[in-house]
Amino acid sequence: MQSVLYRLGQARQQLGFVKPLSAAEYEEAALYLPPSALVLFRTMAPADQRHCLRVCQRLRERGCQDREMLAAALLHDVGKAQGRVPFWTRPAIVLGKKFTPALLTALAISPYEFGERIIPRWQRALSYAWWHAEIGANLASAAGLSQQAALYIRTHHEAHGPAAALHAVDEVS
Template sequence: MNRARWLYRIQQVVRHLLDRPAADDDALAAALLPPPLMALFRGMSPSDQAHAARVCRALMRQGYDDPILLQAALLHDVGKAGGVPIVYRVLYVLLKRFAPRLLETLADRTAPVARWRQPLVRLAHHPAIGAEMAAHAGAHADVVALIRAHQDGRECPPHLHEHLAALQAVDDAN
């Protein structure tokens, strides 16, 4: 990992520790999300809510106004809701970089998951978990598809490729 990437990761940790939603983040989400999806947004950690609102606003500044994309932006990390302490986020990044096979073993969703492994499973599978949560809450199928595909792009219907590329670019930058 090059120096710039390490600095970016350090910035992510600091931002996660200090970040809180802006005063109008809840209003932005409430304007775009129906009540069952708004409940999901409010269940995210404060730093994840702030990140999601930044992603949504960045897309809006780029001229995107499709509610499907904006809802996906607000909920793309909802699969992390339920608790992912910062130490696990750091551990996840380190394992992904230096011991990906160990991470794969520890984050296996099919095996019985010990309590201490749950945050790693949640991080590794947050797109699928979030997509399931959004679908259960009644999200449009395209919102669910974007949430599911936002990390690796797999299983994204062709008609959503432009939205996915925009979401991924803004997510990576924020």
């Protein structure tokens, strides 16, 4: 039941029922991001910015002092930004992972393989959602984050990977 309530809360936020970050909250994000990466942070929807800041704050509350991990927390979902991942894809990914993982894996093409192929809009969006960690890691690296921070972003869905602490907080934030 708590998982259902959590997902409903996420849906509410994604539908626009979330306050944009305050100047003080942007200043907090700026403590861990270089200016070029802060520009990237601002490309995310307000709900995603608030989620990423919350993940960063919760990591700090748990004692995390790794600046690379905290920077990665702020940008771990940036691969979803700029309209790449519309709202409807988020529940599709959650449900697909739970009930039809093989089908989801087959449908999600790496955006780096799109090339000149004509990909239906729904499949393109689903693919970006599925591959957002890889896309986000590349964007963060290009914006000046370290390779370690990019690795944390790339692996933030791995429960036992390099970003296991980020994963654990992300799952409940």
